[in-house]
Amino acid sequence: MAPVRLDMDRLIDDRRTRIIVCCGSGGVGKTTAAAAIGLRAAERGRQACVLTVDPARRLAQSMGLTSLDNTPREVDGVDTGGGGSLHAMMLDMKRTFDEIVEAHSDPDRAAQILANPFYQSLSSSFAGTQEYMAMEKLGQLRRADEWDLIVVDTPPSRSALDFLDAPQRLGRFLDGRLIRLLTAPAKTGMSAMRVLNAGFAMMTGALTRILGAQVLKDAQTFVTAFDTMFGGFRERAEATYRLLQAPGTAFLVVAAPEPDALREASYFVERLDAERMPLAGLILNRIHTSQAGRLSAARSLAAAETLETQDRPNEAGSDAPRNTIAIAALRMHAERMHLSKRERRLAEHFTSAHPAIPVAEVIAQPEDVHDLAGLRVVGTILSRPGS
Amino acid sequence: MTTRDTDWDGVRLHVVTGKGGTGKTTVAAALALALASAGRKVLLIEVEGRQGIARLFDCPPLPYEERKVATGLGARGSGPGGDVYALAVDPEGALLDYLEMFYNLRRTGKALTRLGVVDFATTIAPGLSDVLVTGKATEAARRRVNRRDDSHVYHAVVMDAPPTGRISRFLDVSTEVGSLAKVGPIRTHADTVARVIRSPQTAVHFVTTLEEMPVQETLDGITDLSERTGGAIRPGGIFINMARPAMLDDADLAAAADGTLDVTELAVSLKAAGISDNHGLAADLMTELGEHAQQVALQNRERDELLTSGHPHYELPMIPEGIDLASLYQLATALRDQGAA
Numbered sequence: 001m002a003p004v005r006l007d008m009d010r011l012i013d014d015r016r017t018r019i020i021v022c023c024g025s026g027g028v029g030k031t032t033a034a035a036a037i038g039l040r041a042a043e044r045g046r047q048a049c050v051l052t053v054d055p056a057r058r059l060a061q062s063m064g065l066t067s068l069d070n071t072p073r074e075v076d077g078v079d080t081g082g083g084g085s086l087h088a089m090m091l092d093m094k095r096t097f098d099e100i101v102e103a104h105s106d107p108d109r110a111a112q113i114l115a116n117p118f119y120q121s122l123s124s125s126f127a128g129t130q131e132y133m134a135m136e137k138l139g140q141l142r143r144a145d146e147w148d149l150i151v152v153d154t155p156p157s158r159s160a161l162d163f164l165d166a167p168q169r170l171g172r173f174l175d176g177r178l179i180r181l182l183t184a185p186a187k188t189g190m191s192a193m194r195v196l197n198a199g200f201a202m203m204t205g206a207l208t209r210i211l212g213a214q215v216l217k218d219a220q221t222f223v224t225a226f227d228t229m230f231g232g233f234r235e236r237a238e239a240t241y242r243l244l245q246a247p248g249t250a251f252l253v254v255a256a257p258e259p260d261a262l263r264e265a266s267y268f269v270e271r272l273d274a275e276r277m278p279l280a281g282l283i284l285n286r287i288h289t290s291q292a293g294r295l296s297a298a299r300s301l302a303a304a305e306t307l308e309t310q311d312r313p314n315e316a317g318s319d320a321p322r323n324t325i326a327i328a329a330l331r332m333h334a335e336r337m338h339l340s341k342r343e344r345r346l347a348e349h350f351t352s353a354h355p356a357i358p359v360a361e362v363i364a365q366p367e368d369v370h371d372l373a374g375l376r377v378v379g380t381i382l383s384r385p386g387s
Numbered sequence: 388m389t390t391r392d393t394d395w396d397g398v399r400l401h402v403v404t405g406k407g408g409t410g411k412t413t414v415a416a417a418l419a420l421a422l423a424s425a426g427r428k429v430l431l432i433e434v435e436g437r438q439g440i441a442r443l444f445d446c447p448p449l450p451y452e453e454r455k456v457a458t459g460l461g462a463r464g465s466g467p468g469g470d471v472y473a474l475a476v477d478p479e480g481a482l483l484d485y486l487e488m489f490y491n492l493r494r495t496g497k498a499l500t501r502l503g504v505v506d507f508a509t510t511i512a513p514g515l516s517d518v519l520v521t522g523k524a525t526e527a528a529r530r531r532v533n534r535r536d537d538s539h540v541y542h543a544v545v546m547d548a549p550p551t552g553r554i555s556r557f558l559d560v561s562t563e564v565g566s567l568a569k570v571g572p573i574r575t576h577a578d579t580v581a582r583v584i585r586s587p588q589t590a591v592h593f594v595t596t597l598e599e600m601p602v603q604e605t606l607d608g609i610t611d612l613s614e615r616t617g618g619a620i621r622p623g624g625i626f627i628n629m630a631r632p633a634m635l636d637d638a639d640l641a642a643a644a645d646g647t648l649d650v651t652e653l654a655v656s657l658k659a660a661g662i663s664d665n666h667g668l669a670a671d672l673m674t675e676l677g678e679h680a681q682q683v684a685l686q687n688r689e690r691d692e693l694l695t696s697g698h699p700h701y702e703l704p705m706i707p708e709g710i711d712l713a714s715l716y717q718l719a720t721a722l723r724d725q726g727a728a
Contacts, residue, residue, distance in 0.1 A: 026407025026550060027601075054552070056600045117567050121512045206495045207504070210486070211515075212571020256408060259709070260439070292671035295662065303660035310659060325648055326656030328634035329672040332679050338707040366681045368599040 003351040006281035006358035008383040011250060012041040012149065018248035019142065020151045020280070023163055025264040028256045029285040029362075031055050032369050032378060034153035035063065035088070037252075039372060040379035041149050042086035043079045049087040049147040053134055053155045058370035065090045070099075072141070077372050087147065089137075096133040097123040100236075104229045118222040130155040131166030132237070139240040161264075161271055164244075250280035255350075257287050257343035262350050269354055281358035283382065284347055288340045288364050290333065297337035304330035394624065394699050394726050398590045400528040400583065401545045401623065404554040404608065405594030406601045410628040412439040413710050413718065414594045414703065415547040418626075419471050420719035421728035423459025427469035427542035430527050431456070432476055434520050435549060440473045445712060449473055451480035453527075457712075460719045469542070474527075478516035479505045481523045485576070488526075514556075514563030518577045521560055525583040551593065551608040555615045558584055558591065562615075585616065590623030595693070597630055597686040602693055609696055624727060625693055625700040632704060633683045635676075643680035648673060701725045 011017055022034040031052055038050035049072050055065060063075050065088055072087035101119075102110045113119050123129060134155055141150050154163040207216050243249065251272055255265035265282060272279045307323040307330070351359065360382050369375055395401070401418060405411035416431060423429040430453060433440045438448045444456040452474065459468025482505055486496035499505070505516070528544040531537045549557050556563060561581035568574040583589060593608060595601040609622045633640060642648045654669035662668070693700060703721055706714045722728050 028408060057603060058599075118512060121514055121563070121567060206486075206492065206499060209490065209492075209572065211573050212568050215568045215571060215573070218567065258408070261408070290671075291674060292668055294665070295668060295672075299662070303657065303662050306660040307656060322652060323656045323659070324635070325639060325643075325676070326653050326660070328639070329653060329676045330657075330660070332634050333672055333675055335707050336675060342707065342709055366678060367685060370599075 003347075003359040004356065006283070006360035006382075008037070008040075008360055009044070011280055012037065012046065013044060015148065016248055017250055018149060019138070019243070019250070020149065021154065021163075021244065021249065021251045022152065022254055022283075023154050023251060023268055024254035025261050028254050028261050030254045031059065031153045032375070033252070033254050033283050033285065033362075033382070034151045035059065036369075036375045036378035036382060038086055038088070038149075038151040039075075039078065039375045040383065041151070042075075042084040043082060043376075045082035045084040046149045047085050047147045048149045048151060049089070049141060050151045050153070051089055051091065051134070051137060051141060052153040053091045053130065055090060055153075056368070056370065058368075060090060062371040063088045070095045070137075072147075075372075091130070091134055091137055093130050093133045094123045096137055097129065100136065100233075101229070104232050105225075109225055113222070113225045116222045116225065117218055119226075129166075131163050134163070135166075135240045136236065139236060139243060142243060161268060164241075164271065164275070245275065245277050247278065250278055252280050252283055254283045254285055256285050257346050259346060262346055266350060266353060269357060279357065281360060282350070282354075284359055284361045286364040287343050287347070287361050288336060290336050290340055292333060293337070293340075295333060295337075297334040297341070300330045300334040300337065304334070392726075393728055395590055395728070398588060398623070399539070399541075399543055400524060400589040401543060402524075402548045402554075402558065402584075402589065402591045403545060403594060403626075404548045404551050404591060405626075405628075406551050406604045409594045409596050409601050410710075411550070411594045412443060412547050413715070414592075414626045414628055415545050416440060416443050417703070417715050417718035417722055418592070418728060419543075419545040420457060420460045420468075420715060421722040422543045422545065423457075423469040423471045424462045424728075425459075425465055425468050427459065428540065429459065429469065429471050430541045430544045431471055431473045432524050432527070432544060432546045433473070434476050434524075434546065436475065436477055438475065439547065440475070443710065443712075443715065444473070449475040451475065451477065451484075460716060460723060463723070472541075474523075476520050476523045478519050481516075481519035485519055485522060489572070489576070512567055514560065514567065515573065517557050518560040518564050518573070518580055521558065521584065522576060522580045525580050528583065528588065548591075551604045554591065554608060555611045555620075558612070558620055559615055560584070585619040587621065590621055592623040592626055594626045594628050596628055597689040597693075599689065602689045605693065606696055609698070622696075622698055625696070625698050626722075626727075627690065627693070627700060627702045629705040630686065630702045631679075631682060634679060640680045640683055643673075643676045644684060646673075646677055648676070699726075701727045 011020070020034075020037060022030045022037070024030050031054065034052060035050055035055070038048045042048040050063075052065070055063070060066065064073055070089065070092040072089040075086040075088050078086045098114060101113050105113065131154070134152065138150065138152050141147065204216060253265045253268050255261040269279060269282075304327050307327050310323065347359075351357075362378060362381050365374070365377070369378055401422075403411055403415040403418065405414070412433070419429045419431040431440060433449070440456065441448050446456055453472045454474070455470050456473040457471040459471055461468035479500055483493060483496040483500070486492040524544055524546050527541055530540045532540055548554060560577045564574060564577035568577075591612060593605045595605040605625060612620050612622055635643060639648070650669050650673050653673055654664040657664060657669055701722055702725070703718050706717070708714070
């Protein structure tokens with residue numbers, strides 16, 4: 001079954017498209033795809049901003065992402081003839097978090113929170129915070145309204161779903177019973193303590209035994225100091241989540257033709273559907289094809305073997321036909337056909353499970369993309385009509 | 388058993404990391420198979436809850452329990468090898484385990500789980516859950532049969548660890564926990580775990596493909612690991628995965644890259660093999676050969692870059708048909724033949 005072709009240019013030319021989110025598991029080429037889409041949109045007249053999380057060094061350099069100041073900078077070398085522009089920024093997770101804390105509490109309390117070891121651990125760790133901060137930054141950029149298209153590259157988490165789940169997990173965590181127990185003494189004094197007494201005593205007892213009294217005290221201080229901001233955090237997370245459900249948002253799922261990556265893509269597609277989040281399509285990255293597809297792997301291998309047996313009796317003779325090149329070419333071709341066939345089968349598997357999802361294919365590039373010219377090539381391939 | 392001379396004799400805990408998409412789980416599994424020679428038990432641990440091991444070995448999802456998943460490779464020329472066990476560790480199970488083992492507090496642990504303590508720990512301080520997970524791996528690596536028989540239960544433990552970008556932080560448990568807990572039992576536990584991880588019994592292997600970004604991340608990861616821990620955590624081997632072997636000698640490769648090979652000669656050879664040059668087939672094959680040459684050149688460049696780090700390296704071929712159980716043994720054989728196990 002041939003998949004529907006993703007019309008990338010229509011998506012980026014449509015002024016109603018305000019946010020494009022590139023999702024997918026790690027190592028599938030999300031960053032490159034996001035940057036290529038941003039560049040193409042800018043050169044087709046959009047005021048585009050690319051928010052990236054973890055770009056390869058050389059790609060970051062080529063986009064001028066050398067200073068980590070957490071604000072979008074204009075990218076040089078973009079063709080602005082169409083009236084567009086390209087800004088790009090690399091997410092500074094800790095700084096984004098610090099800024100929220102500073103903006104939502106008085107200076108004393110902010111200083112207290114920033115110095116707390118739990119805050120420092122939370123704000124600089126990779127589990128969940130990066131996703132939350134990426135979403136927070138996206139909300140900020142969208143509210144700034146300086147760009148008419150924001151392209152987001154999601155954090156390199158093991159699962160594409162983390163991007164959607166992490167902010168909610170933080171919300172659930174903040175609503176959790178444990179937090180209420182930890183904040184209870186500060187909030188309501190002893191009356192609440194009495195109600196919660198049994199559970200609380202057992203828990204603090206056990207936690208003290210495992211973690212030590214100081215850790216528990218630090219956790220309590222952190223949670224209490226943070227408490228006033230919790231509501232704000234949750235509201236912001238929910239607002240950004242709603243933004244992702246809004247009509248101006250388009251999700252692109254990026255996957256390599258590998259079982260794990262496509263399985264992740266499948267989960268993600270189903271999840272988006274359940275959340276009624278708008279999926280624009282799948283980018284199938286780094287696929288292998290052959291110009292000589294008319295020669296099958298089996299015939300190619302057989303021919304290579306034929307030549308190998310023919311070569312042997314002539315070995316001594318100087319006028320022996322030089323078949324080395326042909327043998328190499330045929331064996332190489334057979335391998336390529338195998339790979340291509342396998343990738344095709346995996347892609348078809350996805351397409352038959354999700355027949356309505358438009359697909360754009362990007363052929364594997366011989367070298368990594370690390371400049372605007374390379375991004376332009378990827379953008380062109382992404383937008384090529386028909387495959 | 389004969390005295391073996393592998394690159395990692397004496398290493399009991401093999402931590403396998405790599406950038407996403409480089410085949411970290413596959414290499415960890417192949418290494419476990421290769422290490423499990425006759426009479427030896429090897430434990431393969433998964434820590435990220437993705438059930439990649441179960442998928443590779445084609446068995447039902449792994450519980451928090453050590454289960455036999457495969458028979459090891461066995462030494463060259465001998466029969467089948469020992470046993471490969473597998474375990475999927477999650478922070479929650481590891482916490483219950485820890486409480487039971489050290490405090491006999493399993494029931495309290497369950498209550499804590501219900502209260503969301505584990506959620507709390509993983510959200511607010513991932514360092515705490517990391518120490519529980521790595522703690523399980525080091526415990527398995529040190530475990531003895533019983534009081535009378537003090538030989539190790541597992542000859543080696545192989546951990547399919549978090550990706551390169553997160554590995555230093557994940558393994559540097561004493562610093563991570565130390566920033567939260569200056570004293571107390573969890574600190575003591577972290578220090579015990581850290582002693583194993585920082586000993587010569589532990590090696591951190593990096594899986595990479597011969598592509599620019601994974602190679603860069605590998606080199607950055609090795610540097611980061613050494614710098615963060617002052618050289619205490621040892622980078623092990625570099626496992627180059629999915630390498631495409633060169634199909635031609637250097638001179639022909641160079642000519643293929645330059646496009647100076649003779650297409651007519653190729654067409655003649657094809658004809659001799661019974662394949663007609665319809666619609667410029669020879670030219671198309673020549674283009675593919677040129678791309679192959681380009682790829683080999685790129686691979687060579689990346690390999691040279693990797694070798695500057697001076698760590699032992701192993702090379703595993705690309706399996707165009709995809710990874711199945713048979714190809715895992717094929718990769719395990721390649722690792723054994725190159726001295727990795």
